[in-house]
Amino acid sequence: MFNPVKIKENLYWVGAIDWNIRTFHGYTYSTHSGTTYNSYLLVDDKVALIDGVHMNFFDQWRERISRVIDPKRIDYFICNHVEPDHSGAIPQMMQLMPQAKVITNQRAKDALLKYYSTYWNFELVKTGDILKLGKKTLKFIEAPMIHWPDSMFDYLEQDGILFSNDAFGQHYASLERFDDQVSLELLMDENAKYYANILWPLSPIILKKLQEIKAMNIPLEMILTSHGLSWRKYAHKAVESYINWAKGSVSQKVLIVYDTMYYSTEKMALSILEGILSSGIAARLYRLPVSDMGDIIKEFLDSKGILLGSPVVNNEILPTVEKFLFELKGLRPLNKIAAFFGSYGWMKEQAAKYAEGTMGEAGINIALPALNIRYAPAPEELRQCFDFGQKFALEVKNGNQRNNAGKARQA
Numbered sequence: 001m002f003n004p005v006k007i008k009e010n011l012y013w014v015g016a017i018d019w020n021i022r023t024f025h026g027y028t029y030s031t032h033s034g035t036t037y038n039s040y041l042l043v044d045d046k047v048a049l050i051d052g053v054h055m056n057f058f059d060q061w062r063e064r065i066s067r068v069i070d071p072k073r074i075d076y077f078i079c080n081h082v083e084p085d086h087s088g089a090i091p092q093m094m095q096l097m098p099q100a101k102v103i104t105n106q107r108a109k110d111a112l113l114k115y116y117s118t119y120w121n122f123e124l125v126k127t128g129d130i131l132k133l134g135k136k137t138l139k140f141i142e143a144p145m146i147h148w149p150d151s152m153f154d155y156l157e158q159d160g161i162l163f164s165n166d167a168f169g170q171h172y173a174s175l176e177r178f179d180d181q182v183s184l185e186l187l188m189d190e191n192a193k194y195y196a197n198i199l200w201p202l203s204p205i206i207l208k209k210l211q212e213i214k215a216m217n218i219p220l221e222m223i224l225t226s227h228g229l230s231w232r233k234y235a236h237k238a239v240e241s242y243i244n245w246a247k248g249s250v251s252q253k254v255l256i257v258y259d260t261m262y263y264s265t266e267k268m269a270l271s272i273l274e275g276i277l278s279s280g281i282a283a284r285l286y287r288l289p290v291s292d293m294g295d296i297i298k299e300f301l302d303s304k305g306i307l308l309g310s311p312v313v314n315n316e317i318l319p320t321v322e323k324f325l326f327e328l329k330g331l332r333p334l335n336k337i338a339a340f341f342g343s344y345g346w347m348k349e350q351a352a353k354y355a356e357g358t359m360g361e362a363g364i365n366i367a368l369p370a371l372n373i374r375y376a377p378a379p380e381e382l383r384q385c386f387d388f389g390q391k392f393a394l395e396v397k398n399g400n401q402r403n404n405a406g407k408a409r410q411a
């Protein structure tokens with residue numbers, strides 16, 4: 001039995017819980033805790049349904065709505081974002097609410113028509129437009145690229161509630177609906193993972209939009225998200241954390257990310273780790289094939305530095321490391337520094353050059369020359385690795401930003 005959750009008088013959560021999804025966007029974002037597709041029903045003189053769910057969850061959505069109101073009575077369906085995790089079940093639901101107008105923006109309308117080849121009764125809105133429902137009024141705020149060009153927020157003026165769609169969400173399936181019902185540490189961890197894996201490359205746009213919303217000085221009693229938990233106790237903390245990530249705020253932390261063939265590069269990684277730790281800088285070490293890419297990306301979000309390691313194979317880096325570099329390039333992180341290390345047999349230049357070049361393209365500053373060791377590290381070479389870790393830690397401490405090209409990059 002799928003029950004709605006009453007949020008406040010005449011406002012209900014009527015979304016769906018997806019306990020079993022384990023990757024989002026089909027590849028690197030591991031969703032160990034599942035997700036939810038949140039939808040809200042606002043009952044006033046007019047009835048508005050806000051956002052939809054994934055096509056596989058139509059039955060949950062329909063049942064929760066029907067326990068509040070006959071879907072035929074819905075006057076407006078407000079579509080804030082067309083990505084299919086929120087729009088897949090709309091065509092089925094539209095059949096049950098024949099009188100509903102679809103309230104959305106031009107970009108979302110175009111996408112809906114392209115995805116579903118159908119025609120509904122659209123009413124287009126833009127930033128600043130309002131929809132009067134009776135006692136309550138919704139104001140629309142277009143938020144392009146948070147997360148798609150069509151993305152939009154809605155603000156329920158009388159209650160200070162922001163319907164933020166993808167922004168501030170997390171992929172976290174639970175029966176709880178609010179921030180104060182779970183551990184804050186867990187919530188912020190999922191929040192960071194979501195930002196890092198979904199929104200990070202869009203940081204300049206996010207920062208601008210959030211500063212614009214802050215300047216509006218609107219009361220923010222709740223942020224109702226379209227994934228995971230919503231915010232009522234820590235709504236301002238959610239906004240501040242996004243602003244910090246969007247600005248590229250980092251802590252003095254280093255990630256060592258590597259793969260290894262005959263454990264030479266791994267021995268180097270462990271000695272480098274010791275060097276970093278001896279300098280009083282926090283560090284975490286991940287061997288790529290046995291580590292979760294989505295978790296590494298989350299950990300990188302607030303880390304200052306990354307040390308990337310690979311042995312040379314056929315004069316190239318290992319494919320696992322190349323895949324990680326591909327991810328880094330897409331993230332376009334701000335304020336990061338890096339260096340490369342690895343073992344080799346007889347050709348050492350190409351792997352380091354490729355790794356440094358790709359990290360440079362990602363806007364990451366190369367803080368130290370690559371450390372390459374032939375075949376296997378001898379004891380004195382392990383000492384070089386330790387020193388390399390210490391030197392890199394010093395660069396982190398000094399906040400190395402010699403080539404801060406990343407700051408200028410736009411999503």
Ligand code: FEO
Pocket residue numbers: 081083085086147148166226227
């Ligand atoms: Fe949750 Fe951009 O879709």
